[in-house]
Amino acid sequence: MDCPLCAAPTRRFAHNPQRKYRLCDTCHLISVPPGSLPSREEEETRYREHENSLDNPGYVAMFMDKIRHIKEHCPRARTALDYGCGYEPVLATLLQREGYRAEKYDSIFFPDLPEDRRFDVVISTETFEHFHDPAREMDRICQLLEPEGSLAVMTRFYTEMSPEPNASSFLNWYYQRDPTHVCFYRLETFDWIGRAWGFRRVFDNGKDFVILQRTGRTGV
Template identity: 35%
Template sequence: MTESPTCPLCGAAHCSHYHRDQRRDYLQCPRCALIFVPPAYHLAPAEERAVYDQHQNSPDDAGYRRFLSRLFTPLAAELAPGARGLDFGSGPGPTLSVMFEEAGHPMRIYDPYYAPDSAVLAGEYDFITATEVVEHLAAPGRELERLVALLRPAGWLGLMTKRPRDRAAFASWHYILDPTHVCFYSEATFEWLAEHLGMQVVFPAADVVMMRRDPKRYRRMT
């Protein structure tokens, strides 16, 4: 029997079977509760890019702005005037960064396909956002730790991603049909992550999580 891969978030071994459909397997971590797709089922970069190229997001789309406001509104309420931010995984039509700039917050953007300026990942930020991004990450532990390290003391990390409820709902969940979605985070997963990094965590909406770096408790995962 082939040994199961380790958890891509916390590195735990002995991850167990969670679900299988016609396309791929899903495992669950016994430590952080992350549900993830083994690397053998991940798309190649060119295939992944082709899926993202189909997205039609734009700051001119009022509906998309309403969707993003589920994170924008609670996060903006926590920010000091002029707080500097980074939108990570901004996609082909950056919009959340525009919303924060309109609110007086200088923004940088990064996306490995559409805005691959790695220099922005050497900066320091008061807040970082990643909307509909973390479910795509093949190595979420490494990437999230890198982002948190860019935050100033008491800085915020704001994420949007849909959260699984239970095994029965997972089997018919539309979110797993996207072949670029490879990681699924429950509240328990984010609570584990916040505790492990020494951060505070709140859940303003069903698909929103905000974590605040605590300068007295923050520590690296590795």
């Protein structure tokens, strides 16, 4: 199986009774083989179980923390796209309250991408782990960004369980137990993404959030 992000060969990494996992030694992505990917219907059912709303103080506080970092590291950003917003676009609403001209996109719930629009920042929270084809999603995101735009991604890094890939630690990790989580990243994966699509890392919190700024210079 080739890596769904960088197309390099992958190797067997871990498995449990539910599914197998492959590791790419080139971009460091851990991914689920195509035969174990959830269906669209299974994904939608799972997403509707999430209690994500403006009435959830913890959920709102999490987003406000991310918006604070975006303000600091993307100070010129005025337009934003919530990429993978889910059935209730809380982040887009909060961004609007903070003065951004924000729009939303979700492949299931809000599938119509804004036509002929480019954004200063694309923000994807708890979405990258759901991508069946992360390379295609990155191509799409780049088409939506201004030439000097930024990409902000929130997803748990698997290095929170061990500094290097470890099958036992990974299988004990709560994050991989969600059947709709099919791609798992570390900071080095985002550095590879930066080289491949022309970004540089300007911020990370070491555990679940990274901001990449577009440079236009590619080359892996």
